[in-house]
Amino acid sequence: MSGGDAIPEFSKAKSGGDGQDVSLTNLSAFASGPGIKSGAEVAAILAVAVVIIGGIELALRLFHVPQYIMPPPSSIVYALFDEFPLIAPHLGYTLVELISGFAIGAVVGLVMAAVITQFPFAEKIVAPYILILVTTPMLALVPLLILRFGFGYTPRIIAVALAAGPMVMINAATGFRRVDSAKIALARSYGASTLQIFWKIRAPMALPMILVGLMIGAIFGLLTAVGAEMVGGGFGLGNRLTSYSSMIQMPQFFAVVLILSTLGILIYVLFFLIGKKWASWET
Amino acid sequence: MSTASARTPKLGVQAATKVYQTGSGDLLALDRCSLDVQPNEIVSIVGPSGCGKTTLLWSMSGLHRLTGGAILLDGNEITGPRPEIGIVFQEANLLPWRNLDANINFPFEIKGEKPDRAWIAHLLHRVGLDGFGGKFPRELSGGMQQRAAIVRALALKPSVLLMDEPFGALDSFTREEMNHLVEEIWLDTKTTIVFITHSIEEAIFLSDRVVVLTTRPGRVAKIYDVPFARPRSLEIMATKEVFDLTNRIKMDIVGERRPQAKEQPEHKSAEIVRIRP
Known part of the structure; x- marks a missing residue:
């Protein structure tokens, strides 16, 4: 340590601490998202929604657009309620794949990010492979996984984990790399161990970026789960999509699409709320 | 605590x-910077920017290891961070994800000790932060953040308080207020204080002695006594003694800069590169 001290420099620490040098597009969206204030605002938002959806309904009926091209919103909603008992089990299958695959991927991604950022040299060696994992659509591996593991849950869960893990890892690593030398010096001045510095300084500082990574990972996981279900196997929402479209049951098809977008929104809202609770100090 | 003679x-x-x-x-x-700080003394260190003031302070804190020489605390060499030494950093350095109470508890958490509630309450009252415990740093002004940082540094009852340009980012009115506060705290605790600052006025107002460092590499150029009784009022700043002293220190620092070019060959043999960070 004798000669290895860094020259005390605070301008860097300052920007690190305030998070100005990190682009937290998603999290600033969390923090500054418009809050709905008055009844009038709610009414206006609802009115616009009614006009848009009603307009689509009206236009589709007026121009006699056939159902197999684009069903009107009303028949999609009808199909959603009518078919829901049949779709529900498939929603369950997809959720099982998404949650278990995401959990595996997130844990592995987080641990790898935490370990690798402790060893800058190891990080340099691993970085290109991580980049390949992030940029390669894991969907491409699904046919191979099916060959090896059959048509059950296994290939899909692996695909979801492979899609979510690298996303979590690359974002978490960015978070862990946000070294604020002044805050670490503060902890060290009280005799903090490396482990204490990790849990009490590095981890909380990385949390906003970790949440961004988890959210992107979950969305990518959903994407990959549905994609994998479309490739093969007899269950899951993706399988419903191929099945309904092959039978030209377009209202049912769009009902499943509606469920999928609701899932995506729920994922966003979940991490929005977590971020608001635990990472709102960063604005 | 101090048993030394x-x-x-x-x-x-x-x-x-x-x-x-x-x-x-x-x-x-x-x-080869040498300097003694006596018990219960307030010593300020001033000097041209980049002269090694902060390096000296970080070495005193045990956060940096010296390449040569030694720094002794009560006669024992400092080789790492010591609980007897409290530090107030530049820019308050509070943890933004913790509220004030949790920030002040931070040292105790690291040490695995129970916080001394009564002492902390006393300190919070002293700096005028009663009732702010639940606030987060971003909700406080710069002056209030630095007050909280002072409380955090004093919470473990250190016998030495090292302050690294603590008020550099504050406006001049808040700064004067903070200077009074430091003096009040000193009158209260008699903690030995080493204070680094860019402001000669601040140094004179607060200190028993002002140490002037040379341009890098930092060495002690001069030490001035400031013989005013405490508590001091701002009026001393208008006296002729203070005016003269301010000018002499200013000349020491500015004068230091000029012969720099002549001085350089002396160190060339040692392959020293001078850069400013």
Whole structure:
């Protein structure tokens, strides 16, 4: 340590601490998202929604657009309620794949990010492979996984984990790399161990970026789960999509699409709320 | 706490030398810098920017290891962070994800000790932060953040308080207020204080002695006594003594800069590269 001290420099620490040098597009969206204030605002938002959806309904009926091209919103909603008992089990299958695959991927991604950022040299060696994992659509591996593991849950869960893990890892690593030398010096001045510095300084500082990574990972996981279900196997929402479209049951098809977008929104809202609770100090 | 005799300085800096290894060569930040700080004394360190003031302070805190020489606390060499030494950093350095109470508890958490509630309440009252415990740093002004940082540094009852340009980012009115506060705290606790600052006025107002460092590599150029009784009022700042003293220190610092070019060949043999960070 004798000669290895860094020259005390605070301008860097300052920007690190305030998070100005990190682009937290998603999290600033969390923090500054418009809050709905008055009844009038709610009414206006609802009115616009009614006009848009009603307009689509009206236009589709007026121009006699056939159902197999684009069903009107009303028949999609009808199909959603009518078919829901049949779709529900498939929603369950997809959720099982998404949650278990995401959990595996997130844990592995987080641990790898935490370990690798402790060893800058190891990080340099691993970085290109991580980049390949992030940029390669894991969907491409699904046919191979099916060959090896059959048509059950296994290939899909692996695909979801492979899609979510690298996303979590690359974002978490960015978070862990946000070294604020002044805050670490503060902890060290009280005799903090490396482990204490990790849990009490590095981890909380990385949390906003970790949440961004988890959210992107979950969305990518959903994407990959549905994609994998479309490739093969007899269950899951993706399988419903191929099945309904092959039978030209377009209202049912769009009902499943509606469920999928609701899932995506729920994922966003979940991490929005977590971020608001635990990472709102960063604005 | 201190069992050392009156002769032993609280902090003894003995030929402290610090070389940083940078990408473009070694950088000599401190060169055989020697200085004694007596118990219960307030000593300010001033000098041209980049002269090694902060390096000296970080070495006193045990956060940086010296390349040569030694710094003694009550006669024992400092080799790492010590609980008897509290630090107030530049820019408050509070943890933004913790509220004030949790920030002040931070040192106790690290040490695995129970916080001394009564003492902390007393300190919070002293700096005028009663009732702000639940607030987050971003909800407080710069002055309030720095007050909280002072409470955090004093919470473990250190016998030495090191302050690294603590009020540099504050406006001049808040700064004067904070200077009074530091003096009040000193009157209250008699903690030995080493105070680094860019402001000669601040140094004179607060200190028993003002130490002027040379341009890098930092060495003690001069030490001035400031013989005013405490508590001091701002009126002393308008006296002729203070005016003269301010000018002499200013000349020491500015005058230091001029012969720099002549001085350079002396260190060329040692392959020292001078750069400013």
